[in-house]
Amino acid sequence: MHHASEPDSPAPTEPFESLDPAARLAAVLGALAPWPEDGSRPDGPVAVDATDRLLLDEAAPLLADAGPDDVVVIGDRFGALTLGALTLGPSRVRSFTDAVTAEAALDHHLSADLADLVRGGRREVHLVRADLYTEASHLLAGARLVLLQLPPSLAELTEIAEAVARYAADDVVVLAGGRVKHMTRSMNEVLAASFTDVRATLARQKSRALVATGVRPEARDAAPAFPARAVLRDRELLAAAAPSGGTSPADVTVAAHGGVFAGTTLDLGTRFLLTTAEKWPGADRVHDAVDLGSGSGLLATVLALRYPDARVVGTDRSAAAVASTQATAEANGVGGRVVALRGDAGEDLEPASADLILLNPPFHDRTAVRTDAAHRMFRAAGRALRQGGELWCVFNTALHYREALTRAAGPTVHVAQNPKFTVTRSRRR
Ligand SMILES: C[S@@+](CC[C@H](N)C(=O)[O-])C[C@H]1O[C@@H](n2cnc3c(N)ncnc32)[C@H](O)[C@@H]1O
Numbered sequence: 001m002h003h004a005s006e007p008d009s010p011a012p013t014e015p016f017e018s019l020d021p022a023a024r025l026a027a028v029l030g031a032l033a034p035w036p037e038d039g040s041r042p043d044g045p046v047a048v049d050a051t052d053r054l055l056l057d058e059a060a061p062l063l064a065d066a067g068p069d070d071v072v073v074i075g076d077r078f079g080a081l082t083l084g085a086l087t088l089g090p091s092r093v094r095s096f097t098d099a100v101t102a103e104a105a106l107d108h109h110l111s112a113d114l115a116d117l118v119r120g121g122r123r124e125v126h127l128v129r130a131d132l133y134t135e136a137s138h139l140l141a142g143a144r145l146v147l148l149q150l151p152p153s154l155a156e157l158t159e160i161a162e163a164v165a166r167y168a169a170d171d172v173v174v175l176a177g178g179r180v181k182h183m184t185r186s187m188n189e190v191l192a193a194s195f196t197d198v199r200a201t202l203a204r205q206k207s208r209a210l211v212a213t214g215v216r217p218e219a220r221d222a223a224p225a226f227p228a229r230a231v232l233r234d235r236e237l238l239a240a241a242a243p244s245g246g247t248s249p250a251d252v253t254v255a256a257h258g259g260v261f262a263g264t265t266l267d268l269g270t271r272f273l274l275t276t277a278e279k280w281p282g283a284d285r286v287h288d289a290v291d292l293g294s295g296s297g298l299l300a301t302v303l304a305l306r307y308p309d310a311r312v313v314g315t316d317r318s319a320a321a322v323a324s325t326q327a328t329a330e331a332n333g334v335g336g337r338v339v340a341l342r343g344d345a346g347e348d349l350e351p352a353s354a355d356l357i358l359l360n361p362p363f364h365d366r367t368a369v370r371t372d373a374a375h376r377m378f379r380a381a382g383r384a385l386r387q388g389g390e391l392w393c394v395f396n397t398a399l400h401y402r403e404a405l406t407r408a409a410g411p412t413v414h415v416a417q418n419p420k421f422t423v424t425r426s427r428r429r
Contacts, residue, residue, distance in 0.1 A: 017121035021064075025056065025087045028117050032078055035105040045077065050205035051177040052080035055147050056088065058175050058201060058209055062145050063089030069142055072096075072168075074132065074160060075149035079106035082127065085147060087118050092126040096139050098151075098259055100317045100342050103129070132163060133227075133257055133323035140167035150178035150187060150210075151259060156320070157190045159226040159258035161212070165194035165219035177209040194219040227255040227327050230264035237266055237298070240277035241305040249305060254296050255327035259320035261295040261362075269360050270299065272421045273394035277306065279415060279425070281356055281390055286310050290357040290384065292346045292377055297325025297338070299358045304334035310355075315341040315348055345373050346380030354384045359393045374401070378408035385409065385428035397422045 016024060032047035056063075063071065063085055072094045073082045082095045083106070097103055110118070110127065119125050130139035140146075146164055151157050157176075164174060174195065176187075180203050188210060191198045196214030231251045242248040256264045280286075286307045291300035294314030304312045312334075314325035322340045329338035341348050359381060361374035378401070381391045391409045395401050397417060402424060405412040409426035416423040 016116050016119070019120065021088045021120065022060075024117050024120055025084055028083050028087050028114055029053070029080055031114055031117075032080055032083070032109055034078055035108050036101065047078045048080040049077075049179070050207040051149060051179060051209075052077075052084065054201070054204050054207045054209055055081060055149075055175050055177040056084040058177075058211070059085070059145060059147055060088055062173060066090045066145055068092035068126075070144040071147070072140055072143040072145070073147045075151055076106060077102055077149060079109040081147050081149065082106055083109060083114065083118050086125045086127070087120070091122050091124060092128060094128045094130060094139055094143070096130060096132045096319075098132075098156075098319050100319075101344050104344070131319055131323070132160065133319055136163045137167050140164055143168040144172050146172060146174045146176075148174060148176040150176050150183065152182065153259060154186055154190055155226070155228075155258035155263060157187060157258070158193075159224075161191055161194040162219065162222065162224055162226075165215045166222075166224075168215065170215055172213070172215065174212040175209050176212065177207055180206050180208050183208060183210075227257045227324055228264050229253055229255050229331065232264075232266055232298075234266050234271065236271050236274040236277075237302065240274040241302045243306055243308050244283050246308075249332070252298065252301060252305075253328070253331040254298055255331050256296040256324045257320040257327075259318060260324045261321070264296065266298065267295075267360065269394045269396075269421050272416065272418060273299075273358065273360060273392065273423055274302065276392065276416050276423050277302075280306075280392060283307050283309065285388075286355045288313070288354050288356075288386075290315065290346075290349060290354045290381075291325070292349075292357050292359040292381060293321075293361055293373075294325040294340065295321050295360075297321070297328035297340065299360070300325050300338050300340070301328050301332045301334060303356070303358065304329060304337050305332065307356075310337070312338045313341060313349065313354075314338060315343050315346055317342065317344050345376035346384060347376075349380055349384035351383050352386050354381075355386055355389045357381045357385060357389070357391045359391060361393065361395060363396065363399065374399075375404055375408070378405055381426075382409035382428065387428055389428045391426040391428075392423065393426070394421055394423045396420065 195212035238248040300314035325340035
């Protein structure tokens with residue numbers, strides 16, 4: 001297990017039961033590490049940021065009085081908020097976080113050593129996971145305290161606020177925190193659309209929390225704004241979706257939850273990848289196809305439309321992307337042949353199971369920190385391709401991925417280039 005190099009407080013030597021919750025919290029937070037990151041990069045994320053600490057301090061009196069059905073944590077990064085809430089509060093906390101990697105971090109931290117600390121004198125603590133997009137009522141029904149790391153996009157915040165207003169108790173308190181530099185007035189406005197009172201706490205160590213209370217009656221019954229839908233008629237999209245010898249669909253519908261990359265629009269890189277569709281393998285060679293890092297799932301749907309006999313997997317680490325990929329496929333009548341999976345960098349793909357993989361890899365983490373996700377996706381694609389199978393990848397030309405793709409997936413050629421993007425084809429030997 002990884003430990004932070006300099007824990008905030010020394011590991012306790014007294015039995016955990018005799019430590020008060022604040023002391024246990026300090027020990028728990030001190031033991032968290034960014035995971036699976038190794039924490040060695042100077043620009044890397046920290047396991048517990050000032051926002052986590054501010055939110056837990058603001059929440060402490062409420063947590064102390066909370067019951068087992070009261071507390072929900074959304075958007076936890078490495079487990080600090082969830083483990084903190086369990087340490088200071090009730091023995092059961094509900095939790096949702098978009099990225100499967102954040103979930104893995106929480107699981108990792110709830111492993112034996114920390115579980116004892118979190119539990120203190122209690123017999124058991126329970127972490128209940130539920131998906132905001134497919135199980136919102138399970139996640140939020142009757143909640144009285146929601147701790148939230150503010151998401152980067154207003155659309156994602158809107159979707160969260162609407163779900164809380166729809167399902168939580170009337171007296172719910174939402175504590176939503178972020179780094180001051182990432183916070184805007186529009187976030188207050190988004191919360192104010194669902195709650196009657198929104199105020200900000202004082203900033204502390206460059207973090208601030210918004211406190212939203214008073215569910216608006218009209219927000220309880222409002223029709224959900226997400227997944228948002230749009231009908232796309234982009235030429236490249238329709239042409240790529242045409243099966244060999246068949247005609248293009250008149251349009252393609254995209255469904256996108258708030259947190260999804262590019263929302264309901266067609267990303268420029270994705271559009272450029274679609275212009276190469278004529279050169280993708282023929283239908284006789286494609287039985288299993290993959291949209292790796294599927295986002296809204298437009299590529300998964302194009303694959304299912306273009307190859308009417310193929311099975312298609314869309315995989316993404318984001319729960320919003322997984323739900324959107326499935327919804328987009330269903331909206332275009334191919335839901336039965338598209339399976340959306342949640343996994344980190346394609347690690348969930350079966351070895352030697354795919355004939356064609358399309359990839360528009362991420363180049364930034366949600367917090368604008370560079371990641372190695374693209375390289376891990378190349379390796380996962382290499383493993384997942386059958387012999388002779390092809391990985392088609394689009395990326396910013398400046399990234400020079402050809403050698404890495406060759407190493408990871410097989411001999412790679414540049415197929416198309418415009419001033420901004422390059423499309424490559426890698427073929428598995
Ligand atoms: C550039 S977007 C492409 C989305 C979609 N394929 C499209 O063309 O619009 C990259 C996608 O990779 C996903 N992603 C980022 N890091 C990931 C990881 N470690 N594992 C799996 N997916 C990841 C993001 O959630 C995002 O949906």
